[in-house]
Amino acid sequence: MNHKFIDFKLNKEILKALNNLGYKNPSKVQEEVIPRLLNREDIVVKSKTGSGKTASFAIPICEKIDINNINVQALVVVPTRELALQVSEEISNIGRLKKIRCSAIFGKQPIKEQIASLKQRVHIVVATPGRIIDHIERKTINLDNLSYLIIDEADKMLNKGFIEQIDIIFKNSPNKKVIGLFSATIDKDIKYVCDKYMKNSSMVDIEDVEIINKKQIYEEIIKVEENDKYEILKKLIYLENPKSLMIFLNTRERVVKLYSQMKKDKFLVRELHGDMSQDKRIYVIKDFKEGKFNILVSSDVASRGIHIDDISLVINYDVPKDKENYVHRIGRTGRKDKFGKAITLVSNKDEKYINEIIDYIGYDIQEKEYIEENEVKKGKIKFEEYQRELLKNKKVRKPDTKIHSEITTLYLNAGKKKKIRVMDIVGAISNLDGIVGDDIGVIKVEDLCSYVDILNHKGEGILKKYKEISIKKK
Incomplete structure (x- = not known):
């Protein structure tokens, strides 16, 4: 069934905002979720990255917000600071023409600023569990008028041991509210939340095929010796000549080490990991989006919730030990009808993990047998020329692109x-x-x-x- 957003009978300001944002037709998850949340049904959604799930709850929430009500009417709980900012930005863009105010609150941010923000007619709050509980205990947030409670990336949150905090949030919000639970997997912890708080919920299971279309993301593995990884990485970069590249590693220490090597070799590269300050992380992501550098070396802090639509290549320098993180990592490319490529470097000690990933995704990953050295030499010349262009453009200030030209x-x-x-x-x-x-x-x-x-x-x-x-x- 080919729906259009107008079929959902949305407010004209919401429709206009969606048009400004470039939303053409609803994705599969949006087709399934939007009508149910508009109809105030509790819902459990099994959906992986890149499916358009943020908009699937943001659109109906923004539609139902009463802007004359000065209280918080919707709460979205997310596992990380990056995701809080990303979700808050998307909700703000969708609701901006309707005059909806959305605020992101998370740890390691001055609580006084958050308290001041919450006093200013905030309709929607996007928060990490610890910080929202802090505000509940301080009585600096009033959830008495809450109509929607969304738990996003529930699998990630509950696996991190946030289940007690989720209990506190449910107990401090009204009984009569719509609950939306979004998760990549449905396990015993998710079932616990459903059984306890969502007696009559409907289940939406978006098939993996819908999200990671094998035609859209071409996947390869390369068998390597651990000591050869860095040289192979450089050859792959020159061979593939990506306009933008994300390289994932499993630990902060390995991110720092690889970043130092690449910087020494004059790559236009930055690092991203959990030990960096929040301001620094936001600054790095913003610069990457704006094309001020073209290689981001990251831990799994960037595998979820960072929406950059033009990443042409993802390289797993380390095979993720969590099979679900493989799906999230490669989902950074091939977004919004674009094509992308993901290459995973596999050493002997990684065999067990790559086999678990293949079992999990349900299809084989093509193995790259050799690298053509002549093509690497040609590619190196092109790639270095592209980096020089980026450096030149970096010095020229680009005008900010406006989403809503009427504002x-x-x-x-x-x-x-x-x-x-x-x-x-x-x-x-x-x-x-x-x-x-x-x-x-x-x-x-x-x-x-x-x-x-x-x-x-x-x-x-x-x-x-x-x-x-x-x-x-x-």
């Missing part, structure tokens, strides 16, 4: 420390010529400044006409 975000140099509130900004801007309440979007008031979305293509006019505006006689 202009205004910066105001006054915030909470000057006693400015959201209602003060609304009052001041709605008094400007040609501006009505419907033209004012999401407002964010920080300590020293504020940000205001002006909708309906009216922001540029304000910028031209006014260099400053008066708020509370300031």
Whole structure:
């Protein structure tokens, strides 16, 4: 059945946002999940990476949000900080024209900033388990009006021992809420949550074929000696000539070591692992998305929840010991109808793990027998030329690409420390010529400044006409 988003009878602002974001037709998981969540059904979804599952719960949640209700109406619980930011960004983009505010809260981020954010009409919260419980215990978040509770990447979370925290979250939220549980696998821990809290849930099982289409991601393995891995890696990079490449390793120490080797060999490379500060990790991912470098060496911290649509090659420098991580790693390529390639380096000690992966995915992976040295030499010349181009372009500042062209975000140099509130900004801007309440979007008031979305293509006019505006006689 070929649905279109309009078939779900969505709000016109949501439909317009989806169009701006380039969503054409619903994916399989979206076709199955959106109508059920709109119909307020509890749902358990078995779906792997790259299937479009974030939008499958974000769209119905944004549709059902009452923007005039100042309380938190939906909570999405995720296992990692990266995923919290990624999911929050996607929800914000889908709901932005409807004036929905979404906030990401997670550990290692100042709690005072989060408390201040939660006081500002936040409709949806995306959070890691520990930090949301912290806010529940401090009574700095009110879940009494919660309509939707989504547990994303449930298998990852429950495997990490978060089951007690999930219990606390359920016990501190209303009984009458819609529950959506999304997981790559259904095991005893998932069944525990379903049996305890989801008595009448429906099950949606999206087949692996739908997500990892073998025609879309070409997979290979290369048998190597451990000591030869680095030289083989370099040859593969030159042979494949990827525009962008992610290399996965199993530990932080191995990431650091490989990153140092590649940097020494003048590759345009950065590292990503769990011991880096959150700000640094966000900065690295942003630069990778913007093409400021083309090789990211990472632990499994980047195997889930990082959506970069143009990764042309994934190399498993280490075979993952968790078979599900193989699926998540290679799912970084071949996204959104693009084609990609994944190559796994297999040493003798990895045989057991690669066999488990093959049993798990249900098909054989092609073995690459040899590397053509002449092609490697030609490829090296091309690849080094491409890296020089990247370095040259890095010095030229690219204009920011806008998703919603009808929105202009205004910066105001006054915030909470000057006693400015959201209602003060609304009052001041709605008094400007040609501006009505419907033209004012999401407002964010920080300590020293504020940000205001002006909708309906009216922001540029304000910028031209006014260099400053008066708020509370300031």
